[in-house]
Structures are given as C-alpha cells and as structure tokens.
Amino acid sequence: MNQSNPPAQRSRWFGLAVLCAGMFMIITDGTVVNVALPTIQAQLGFAQADLTWVVNAFVVPFGGLLLLAGRLGDLVGRKRMFLIGLVAFTLASALCGLATTQAMLIGARFVQGVGGALAAGVILGKITTMFSDPKELGKAFAIFSFVLSGAGAVGLVLGGVLTDAFGWHWAFFINVPIGIAGVLLAVRVLDDDEGLGLSGGTDFLGAAMVTAGLMIGVYSIVGSTERGWSSPYSWGPALLAVVLLAVFLVRQSKVSNPLLPLRLFRSRNFSATNGLQILYVAAAFGMFFVSALYLQLVLGYNPMQIGLTFLPMTAVTAVVTLGFAAKLNARFGERQVLIAGLIPVAVGLGLLARVPVDGTFVVDFLPSMLLLGAGGGLVVPALTALAMSDVPPVDSGLAGGLFNTMQQVGGALGVSVLAVFSTLHTQNLRAAGEPDAVALTSGYQLAFGITTGFIVLCLIGVVTLLRRVSKAAPEPVAETAS
CATH class of the missing domain: 1.20.1250.20 (MFS general substrate transporter like domains)
Incomplete structure (x- = not known):
C-alpha cells in the first residue's frame, strides 16, 4: 500500500x-x-x-x-x-x-x-x-x-x-x-x-475448548460477585475453565495448524503486556464500579450526576491521548511512557482510598479524576503498542483478540474481587454497630486501596518484565483497496 x-x-x-x-x-x-x-x-x-x-x-x-x-x-x-x-x-x-x-x-x-x-x-x-x-x-x-x-x-x-x-x-x-x-x-x-484461508484445516476442537473455557471462566468470575468464591457454583466452574484452557494449550503445542500459535508467547513484551493489562483493567473497571456505588449509596447522586462526575477524567484523557501520547511514545519509548502514566494513576486511586462519608466532588473526587485521566491517557496507548509491537502481521487479528480478551477477564476479575472484599468488610462493620454510611464508605475505601495495589503491581511488572521496543518499521501488508 x-x-x-x-x-x-x-x-x-x-x-x-x-x-x-x-x-x-x-x-x-x-x-x-x-x-x-x-x-x-x-x-x-x-x-x-x-x-x-x-x-x-x-x-x-x-x-x-x-x-x-x-x-x-x-x-x-x-x-x-x-x-x-x-x-x-x-x-x-x-x-x-x-x-x-x-x-x-x-x-x-x-x-x-x-x-x-x-x-x-x-x-x-x-x-x-x-x-x-x-x-x-x-x-x-x-x-x-x-x-x-x-x-x-x-x-x-x-x-x-x-x-x-x-x-x-x-x-x-x-x-x-x-x-x-x-x-x-x-x-x-x-x-x-x-x-489466510481455511483450506489448510482449522483446529475446531481447540476452538471449542478455548471458547468454552473462556466462557465458563468469565461466568465463574462474574457469578462470584454474588455467591462468593466459597460456593461450589463459583470455584467449580473456575476449576473446569482452568482444566479446559490447560488442555487447549497442550493441544496447541501438538496440532499442525493451531488456533493459538504458541510462538506468540516467545515475545516477552506480548506475554507481559497481556498479564499487566489484567491488573490495569481490573483497577480501572473496579474504580468505575466502586465510585458509582459510593456516589449513589453514600452521597446520594442520581445516574446523571454520576456520569457527569467522570466527564473531567474523560476530557483530560482526550487531551493527553490525542495530543501527546503518540508523540511521547515516539520520543521516549512506550515503556518509559507507561511508567510515567502509571504513577499518577496510582496516586489518584490512593486519594480515592481516603474518601469520607461527607465527601464532595471538588475536594474528594476532582483531583483523582484529573490524575486518572492524565495517567490513563498515557497508559492505554503505550500498553496497546507494546502488546502489538512484536506480533507478525499474519497473527495480528489473533493477538488483538487475545489482548481484548485479557481486558474483559481483567474487568470481570476486578469487579468481582472488589465486590467481595468491600461487601465483607461492610458487613463486619455493620455487625459491629457502625452506621450504614460509615460501613459502606469504609468498604469502598478498602476497595480503592486494592485498586491502588493492582497499579503498584503493574508498575513493578513494567519495570522488571518489559523491554524497550525497536522503532524499526514492520513489513507492510499488502491489501486490496475496496
């Protein structure tokens, strides 16, 4: 082209x-x-x-x-x-x-x-x-x-x-x-x-295994939010999902035309970014989930007010992502930009872990929204570019699908973990005689603290696992214009 x-x-x-x-x-x-x-x-x-x-x-x-x-x-x-x-x-x-x-x-x-x-x-x-x-x-x-x-x-x-x-x-x-x-x-x-065409044969059995394993795994995660992980209806499907996915990976190493070529995972950046994305998205999705509950149940916001609360973050994300992310990635490299973006995200979530019962938008939410918008505007483009940096063009669809899959797993896992821990903490405080608003707020503070921990782990992973990306252009792929 x-x-x-x-x-x-x-x-x-x-x-x-x-x-x-x-x-x-x-x-x-x-x-x-x-x-x-x-x-x-x-x-x-x-x-x-x-x-x-x-x-x-x-x-x-x-x-x-x-x-x-x-x-x-x-x-x-x-x-x-x-x-x-x-x-x-x-x-x-x-x-x-x-x-x-x-x-x-x-x-x-x-x-x-x-x-x-x-x-x-x-x-x-x-x-x-x-x-x-x-x-x-x-x-x-x-x-x-x-x-x-x-x-x-x-x-x-x-x-x-x-x-x-x-x-x-x-x-x-x-x-x-x-x-x-x-x-x-x-x-x-x-x-x-x-x-590439289907003429060479497709691993339909492997496709059935990975699809069933992922569906059952997502089902077990989202279901655990209500039932808890002690329920056999939570850990039973989770165990089945692990078995199906393990058998699928073994199969991929043996079949001649695998659905998921394991050569992709020879790239340290591809493997690491998929794992790091789970942590980052768990924190991001969890932040939205917990923030909405706090704003609604503690501060009494209606749906419109809840949505407007996140608009400053969206505006800052737009400015940073569209105005600076690509230039900074080209100038300093995605790894360095990713580190720079995760730091304000961690600070913003840490501030949310201190939200009070009588919180206000300007004092207790706006600073975090601005930090999360600025940091997220750097993190997501850098993480995406790193994930796709070593992927050959013929496998780019598969790599993109896997990257998006990890995003969904991270989101479901984050909401599930935060819901379970914050709910248990709130119930314990209620049983101890604390007022409902105090118990709810303390549970949400714990949840925000956990999201902060996710980002700290993500930051450690970036520093220890990722390598710099060569700026050599990949080979172009010829496509026929429609």
Whole structure:
C-alpha cells in the first residue's frame, strides 16, 4: 500500500474512524445498560438475583469469543468478520429494545455479546495492518485508546439521559442507526483482506475448548460477585475453565495448524503486556464500579450526576491521548511512557482510598479524576503498542483478540474481587454497630486501596518484565483497496 498516496491515506483514517465508532458503540452499550438496570427491573419484573443476567448474558459470550473471533479474522478476513459482528450486534440491539419479557431480553443480550465479540475481536488486528508507518500507527493506537478510555464514562451520561427522557428501550435502540451507518461505511471505506484461508484445516476442537473455557471462566468470575468464591457454583466452574484452557494449550503445542500459535508467547513484551493489562483493567473497571456505588449509596447522586462526575477524567484523557501520547511514545519509548502514566494513576486511586462519608466532588473526587485521566491517557496507548509491537502481521487479528480478551477477564476479575472484599468488610462493620454510611464508605475505601495495589503491581511488572521496543518499521501488508 502506497503510504504517500493521499486518497489511500484518507481511506485509512476514514476506516479507523469506522472501526473506532464500532468499538465505541459496543463499549458504551455496557455502561448505558448499567444505568438503565433499575428501570428494566421495575418494568420487566426481574428479581434482584436474575437482574445480573442482563449484564452477564452479554459479558460471558463477549469475553469468551474474542480470541476465536480474532483468529477467524486472520483466516477469513478481518473486514468480513467485523461486518458480520456489527450486523449481529445491531440486530440484537433492536431485539433488546423490543423485548417484552425477561427471556427475550436476556437472549437478545447473548446475541449482542456474540456480535460484539466478532466485531471487537478483529479491530486491533485490522488497525495494525492498515498502518505500516510507525508514526501513523502510534497515532491510530492513541485514537483507539481514547475510545477505550472514554466510552465508559460517556455511556454513564448517555444512559442517564436516554433512560430518564425516553425509557430504557432507547438504551438499546440508540445502537440501531449507529450500527446501520457503521455497516454501510465499513463496506465502503475498509480495505478488503482475504485472510489466510481455511483450506489448510482449522483446529475446531481447540476452538471449542478455548471458547468454552473462556466462557465458563468469565461466568465463574462474574457469578462470584454474588455467591462468593466459597460456593461450589463459583470455584467449580473456575476449576473446569482452568482444566479446559490447560488442555487447549497442550493441544496447541501438538496440532499442525493451531488456533493459538504458541510462538506468540516467545515475545516477552506480548506475554507481559497481556498479564499487566489484567491488573490495569481490573483497577480501572473496579474504580468505575466502586465510585458509582459510593456516589449513589453514600452521597446520594442520581445516574446523571454520576456520569457527569467522570466527564473531567474523560476530557483530560482526550487531551493527553490525542495530543501527546503518540508523540511521547515516539520520543521516549512506550515503556518509559507507561511508567510515567502509571504513577499518577496510582496516586489518584490512593486519594480515592481516603474518601469520607461527607465527601464532595471538588475536594474528594476532582483531583483523582484529573490524575486518572492524565495517567490513563498515557497508559492505554503505550500498553496497546507494546502488546502489538512484536506480533507478525499474519497473527495480528489473533493477538488483538487475545489482548481484548485479557481486558474483559481483567474487568470481570476486578469487579468481582472488589465486590467481595468491600461487601465483607461492610458487613463486619455493620455487625459491629457502625452506621450504614460509615460501613459502606469504609468498604469502598478498602476497595480503592486494592485498586491502588493492582497499579503498584503493574508498575513493578513494567519495570522488571518489559523491554524497550525497536522503532524499526514492520513489513507492510499488502491489501486490496475496496
């Protein structure tokens, strides 16, 4: 592909915009739905225990299928896989909005998760093959990283507006026009890529093992939030997931055409960044989860106010990510920028661990939001670039799918761990006679302290495990313009 051809350059950036819009819609949907849950519960008559499946019915297939989706994109074409996923997600969103029963909503959410995984699983791989120039690729990663960082907060605000003004159905209907526009634009502006083809045979048994293992693993994590890890319904599925994934890895070392080539893990950066991302995302997702609970249950904020609380962080993230991240990565290297970004994140979370019962936004939240926005704006682009730095183009879809999978595992694990520890601590304080607000606040302080520990561990891992990345440009991958 000719880097100096202006029409081709514009096509790549338009293509990036379409990919990012698809990812933005998928991520935003999660937080929009979270805000709408109380209204959904009241109108469809969900019991409290069953209401979690409005969320989990999406999370389980989404987390479980990302790896398979990435590899299928390598084999049959990433554009084709993105389109299939976007169409499925859009149709399922319409069904969610039309749902009149609990079963219909949960079933449609499952299909949403499948479609979301098929689309999201190939996006990083597609971006990597669209931009062969390192500077352009750095800018593309920065833009994509901003979408990842900002979509959750935007979803909180959007969810409050849509639910209050139009009803919970529009938390899903809003995806339909966006999805249709995304499909039409993707057909037009994304480059065709043929993929490696399925003629050489595909490890379907391995695909079944890893998909089942990841789905069961995500199910066990999200379920432990309510049941605790002492329940056999939590540790039983977790044990089964570990066995399935272990057998899958053994199989990949023996079959001639593995679904997950183990050569990828020879790269120290690829292996380490996937593990470090679990820690970082566990802290980030956990921060959103605990902050929303504290703002709602202790300070009495409504959904709209909760969403607005995170807007300063989103604004700072946008400025840092889009204005500075790519330049700093090119100047100092991703490893150094990652270290510089993790430090303010750790400080911001440490400040949240001191939130009082009578906290205020300006004193107790705004400083942390600014620090988290500045640090996160550096961390996510650097972490993404490091993860993909040593990956050959033919495996970029698989690598991107695995990277996104670790993000989902980290998010589910972080929420689960924080929910269990903060709830137990709160219950112990209530039993000791502490007022409800004091007990809740102390539980949330503990949870914020745990997220701070996650970031400290992540920082140690960056210093000890990661190496500097060579700035040599990767070999370009020829693609046929659509």
